[in-house]
Amino acid sequence: xxxxxxxxxxxxxxxYVFALPYTGxxxxxxGAEVIKVEGPGRPDITRTGGLYGTFPDNITGEDWWNRPSTxxxxxxxxxxxxxxxxxxxxxxxxxxxxxxxxxxMENFTPRVMRGWGLDYPNLKQIKPDIIxxxxxxxxxxxxxxxxxxxxxxxQEGTHGHCWVTGYQGGEPSKAGRSFVDxxxxxxxxxxxxxxxxxxxxxxxxxxVDIGMYQAGVMFLSEYLMDAISNGRxxxxxxxxxxxxxxxxxxxxxxxxQWVALSVADDDQWQALARLMGRDDLAEDxxxxxxxxxxxxxxxxxxxxxxWTRERDRYxxxxxxxxxxxxxxxxxxxxxxxxxPHYKSRNFLERVEFPxxxxxxxxxxxxxxxxxxxxxxxxxxPAPEFGEGNEHYxxxxxxxxxxxxxxxxxxxxxxxxxxxxxxxPTPDPQExxxxxxxxxxxxxxxxxxxxx
Amino acid sequence: MLDGVLSGVKVLDLTExxxxxxxxxxxxxxxxxxxKLEPPGGAALRRMGPFHHDDPHPEKSLFFLLLxxxxxxxxxxxxxxxxxNILRRLAGYVDVIVESYRPxxxxxxxxxxxxxxxxxxGLITTSITPFGQxxxxxxxxxxxxxxxxxxxxxxISGVQGREPLKHGGFQAQYEGxxxxxxxxxxxxxxxxxxxxxxxxxVSITECLASTMMATQTIYPFLGGVQARRRAEGSNFENPMxxxxxxxxxxxxxxxxxxxxxxxxxxxxxxxxRFADRAQRARNGAEMDxxxxxxxxxxxxxxxxxxxxxxxMLFGIVQTPMELVDxxxxxxxxxxxxxxxxxxxxxxxxxxxFKLTETPYQLRLAAPTLGQHNREIYVEGLGYDxxxxxxxxxxxxx
Numbered sequence: 001x002x003x004x005x006x007x008x009x010x011x012x013x014x015x016y017v018f019a020l021p022y023t024g025x026x027x028x029x030x031g032a033e034v035i036k037v038e039g040p041g042r043p044d045i046t047r048t049g050g051l052y053g054t055f056p057d058n059i060t061g062e063d064w065w066n067r068p069s070t071x072x073x074x075x076x077x078x079x080x081x082x083x084x085x086x087x088x089x090x091x092x093x094x095x096x097x098x099x100x101x102x103x104x105m106e107n108f109t110p111r112v113m114r115g116w117g118l119d120y121p122n123l124k125q126i127k128p129d130i131i132x133x134x135x136x137x138x139x140x141x142x143x144x145x146x147x148x149x150x151x152x153x154x155q156e157g158t159h160g161h162c163w164v165t166g167y168q169g170g171e172p173s174k175a176g177r178s179f180v181d182x183x184x185x186x187x188x189x190x191x192x193x194x195x196x197x198x199x200x201x202x203x204x205x206x207x208v209d210i211g212m213y214q215a216g217v218m219f220l221s222e223y224l225m226d227a228i229s230n231g232r233x234x235x236x237x238x239x240x241x242x243x244x245x246x247x248x249x250x251x252x253x254x255x256x257q258w259v260a261l262s263v264a265d266d267d268q269w270q271a272l273a274r275l276m277g278r279d280d281l282a283e284d285x286x287x288x289x290x291x292x293x294x295x296x297x298x299x300x301x302x303x304x305x306x307w308t309r310e311r312d313r314y315x316x317x318x319x320x321x322x323x324x325x326x327x328x329x330x331x332x333x334x335x336x337x338x339x340p341h342y343k344s345r346n347f348l349e350r351v352e353f354p355x356x357x358x359x360x361x362x363x364x365x366x367x368x369x370x371x372x373x374x375x376x377x378x379x380x381p382a383p384e385f386g387e388g389n390e391h392y393x394x395x396x397x398x399x400x401x402x403x404x405x406x407x408x409x410x411x412x413x414x415x416x417x418x419x420x421x422x423x424p425t426p427d428p429q430e431x432x433x434x435x436x437x438x439x440x441x442x443x444x445x446x447x448x449x450x451x
Numbered sequence: 452m453l454d455g456v457l458s459g460v461k462v463l464d465l466t467e468x469x470x471x472x473x474x475x476x477x478x479x480x481x482x483x484x485x486x487k488l489e490p491p492g493g494a495a496l497r498r499m500g501p502f503h504h505d506d507p508h509p510e511k512s513l514f515f516l517l518l519x520x521x522x523x524x525x526x527x528x529x530x531x532x533x534x535x536n537i538l539r540r541l542a543g544y545v546d547v548i549v550e551s552y553r554p555x556x557x558x559x560x561x562x563x564x565x566x567x568x569x570x571x572x573g574l575i576t577t578s579i580t581p582f583g584q585x586x587x588x589x590x591x592x593x594x595x596x597x598x599x600x601x602x603x604x605x606x607i608s609g610v611q612g613r614e615p616l617k618h619g620g621f622q623a624q625y626e627g628x629x630x631x632x633x634x635x636x637x638x639x640x641x642x643x644x645x646x647x648x649x650x651x652x653v654s655i656t657e658c659l660a661s662t663m664m665a666t667q668t669i670y671p672f673l674g675g676v677q678a679r680r681r682a683e684g685s686n687f688e689n690p691m692x693x694x695x696x697x698x699x700x701x702x703x704x705x706x707x708x709x710x711x712x713x714x715x716x717x718x719x720x721x722x723x724r725f726a727d728r729a730q731r732a733r734n735g736a737e738m739d740x741x742x743x744x745x746x747x748x749x750x751x752x753x754x755x756x757x758x759x760x761x762x763m764l765f766g767i768v769q770t771p772m773e774l775v776d777x778x779x780x781x782x783x784x785x786x787x788x789x790x791x792x793x794x795x796x797x798x799x800x801x802x803x804f805k806l807t808e809t810p811y812q813l814r815l816a817a818p819t820l821g822q823h824n825r826e827i828y829v830e831g832l833g834y835d836x837x838x839x840x841x842x843x844x845x846x847x848x
Contacts, residue, residue, distance in 0.1 A: 005638070005644075006640075022664070053665055053668065054672040056673070070664050073667075120807065138779055140805075142782060143781075149765075150764070151704065154700065154766035157697060157699040157766040157767055158769055159769070159774075161619070162690050163768050163769065164618075167613065167616060171690065171697070172697050173609065174689060177666065179618075179662065182661070183629065186629050187629065187804050189633035189637065190636045191456075191806065193633065193636025193637040193638075194456045194481055194636045197457075197640040197643045198456045200644070205808065207806070207808070209807070210805075211783060213779065213780075214783055214803070217777075218800055219622045220619075220622070220774070221625075221799075222620065224771055224775055225513035225514070225516070225517055225800075226501035226513065226771065227770075227771035227772050227774075228797065228798050228799075229501065229504060229513055230505055231772075233770050233771055236619060237619070239596055239614070241595070242500065248614075249600065249615050251614070258605075260597050260599070262594045262595075262597060321592060324592065326591070326593060326596075327592075328588075328591070328597040328600050329601065330605050330606050330615045331602070332676050333606070333669055333676050334670050334676045335606075336603060337670055340586075341588040345583055345585070345657070362671050364667070364668060365660065367661065368654055368658040368661045369652060369653045369654075369657075370583070371634075371650070372649055372651075372652070373647060373648075374649065424728075424729050435678060436732075438676045438679075440673075441674040442674055444670060448671055
């Protein structure tokens with residue numbers, strides 16, 4: 001088997017929810033040994049399903065904590081260790097593991113690791129070249145919000161995303177998908193790759209201090225510059241483009257099916273008019289240049305929407321692209337599983353669970369990049385809660401049977417969470433009726449070839 | 452001692468767009484030496500607003516400025532034989548090339564990754580494109596709205612009964628740049644160990660799709676298709692208007708439901724119809740109305756710190772002006788001041804995240820067109836001053 005970039009790198013992943021757990025999953029794909037560390041009474045919230053993921057076929061099962069979809073996507077390829085960090089024994093074991101690790105990741109609020117004596121200065125004492133990655137809502141330090149509780153879906157407003165997102169002339173709108181979490185995910189992958197290289201060259205470690213808020217604001221940099229230099233507040237322009245027209249999202253044949261298109265210049269506009277069979281529009285003064293098309297964008301939307309409405313969204317994409325115009329269908333969570341381009345790139349990977357997990361095979365996303373010389377794949381399903389307890393505590397740290405038994409006895413480690421419960425599983429048909437999900441295919445397994 | 456985490460890494464930036472430029476800027480921000488090579492007419496980004504004081508001068512594009520901090524710049528015409536030879540020479544000295552041309556374009560010039568890596572096996576070429584290097588749509592035109600559309604993001608953005616909605620700005624392009632920089636850093640670590648490079652193929656559409664983890668998996672775990680939000684308030688899914696703007700609130704965090712009811716001074720929230728998560732999901736529209744009524748005369752800047760003190764998950768909708776004056780960003784050193792030869796002194800968003808052992812440095816403003824031609828071609832590659840003039844006359848630089 002080809003050597004993977006992170007072969008031999010051990011990562012202690014004491015992180016919860018979405019952002020850094022996803023980083024850990026990405027590092028595991030790249031070959032790292034990633035140990036997910038959770039408190040016996042503090043199972044990751046993604047293990048509970050509900051807003052945080054879907055139970056397979058809505059069956060919570062006896063070990064519900066191992067089953068939800070997002071838990072299994074984010075934590076693929078890892079090992080699992082439970083340790084009660086609120087106890088001195090738990091923290092001592094954690095320190096021993098730090099001394100044997102290359103990278104530590106955590107996303108506690110800033111005061112927690114300090115309070116436990118596990119902040120960077122302390123970890124550095126244990127292992128001088130350790131790379132610590134911290135992700136918090138607002139970043140460490142003495143800023144006014146550093147101690148504020150935070151999570152992505154409420155930060156969307158605070159970091160400015162909602163101000164610039166919304167229908168033209170309408171209210172601010174949410175991304176509704178924990179958007180900023182993933183900026184931390186990839187900031188951490190970036191920082192870890194760079195810090196590992198630096199460690200090899202200098203022998204020095206690093207503390208990577210990521211604040212989600214700051215990352216979110218960075219992604220609106222051109223609005224910030226317009227405010228700094230021109231005093232402009234930006235705002236919401238729906239699906240339109242600041243200097244292209246027309247651009248929009250138009251209905252096509254079928255229920256809730258759409259095509260997005262963007263016309264970059266006058267030549268493309270002429271091509272679009274011809275494609276619509278409307279050579280007259282190519283000459284029409286209302287649409288002759290970018291400024292007039294922007295001014296009369298509402299009329300253009302009517303015309304284009306009238307043309308797309310009776311047509312198939314794939315046919316529209318191919319025809320528009322054939323004429324040199326950027327266009328593509330709006331894909332939903334069903335569509336991507338059947339689209340030939342997604343298929344050809346193997347972006348969605350099939351993960352086989354061992355039969356005793358009673359999960360069947362499932363399809364989850366890999367990663368948005370490929371290496372030409374090194375095939376990167378999901379290597380293993382996400383681990384069952386505490387499956388690595390003995391491997392790490394007895395095997396790696398060498399605890400004897402009595403000491404290990406005492407840890408189990410005192411619930412410092414566990415293989416069943418001591419708190420938490422699965423979220424309710426709404427009946428899919430009722431969820432469709434209530435508008436919580438758009439559609440439900442009871443035969444999805446056959447459609448996906450999952451057997 | 453190395454002063455940046457990527458000090459010693461040499462990067463050629465061949466990009467004219469947002470995603471590629473941001474990727475190369477991040478490498479430069481964290482210590483790499485980045486040289487941006489533009490066509491003699493200037494990168495397309497120089498024509499993109501906003502402009503400093505609304506003056507559409509090619510050296511005053513603020514978009515170009517912010518995406519090309521910490522880079523040097525030279526011009527080179529890749530469509531001339533001399534230009535190709537110069538690029539081949541430069542490619543022999545660097546660790547990374549960042550490019551965002553349509554897949555196959557550099558190969559058609561004889562400048563593809565394989566050909567350049569033949570002389571420099573450690574070369575990493577990071578290609579950031581709408582749909583990736585291969586696959587049936589690889590030659591298709593992308594762009595912000597198309598990439599959002601095909602990534603699932605738009606299918607859940609906006610409200611039911613209306614068209615899917617893209618996110619504001621060019622955030623998809625920044626995602627492509629950051630995710631691309633992450634893959635590049637991993638390739639650099641591997642290159643340091645093995646000496647071997649990679650062609651790193653980044654698809655912006657897949658970058659966006661990869662963030663849809665709850666959305667994608669609902670299908671292969673249940674057969675469900677995620678919907679857009681309901682237009683009426685539906686269990687915290689929309690920003691809520693208050694006296695001077697909007698707030699966003701969620702249950703959870705360190706606050707109990709009773710804490711939340713007390714914070715809003717809205718005892719109705721303690722009624723059984725809002726008692727648990729399932730009830731609130733069912734009666735979300737009513738719950739939103741109760742909260743909106745409770746905050747209609749209150750101000751976001753009053754509510755924000757109070758909500759934090761109550762350990763609530765709470766946000767406010769901030770405007771760009773508010774973000775420019777933010778004390779938290781100030782305390783984090785997010786903004787720095789840069790001196791640009793044409794624009795003058797200006798504040799710019801600078802630091803993405805903190806590294807304690809190698810603090811962030813804003814070393815260079817964005818290059819003016821061809822600013823470092825002499826340094827690169829005369830001092831670096833050894834052309835003499837006359838030859839540089841000749842290259843200029845031939846349209847190479």
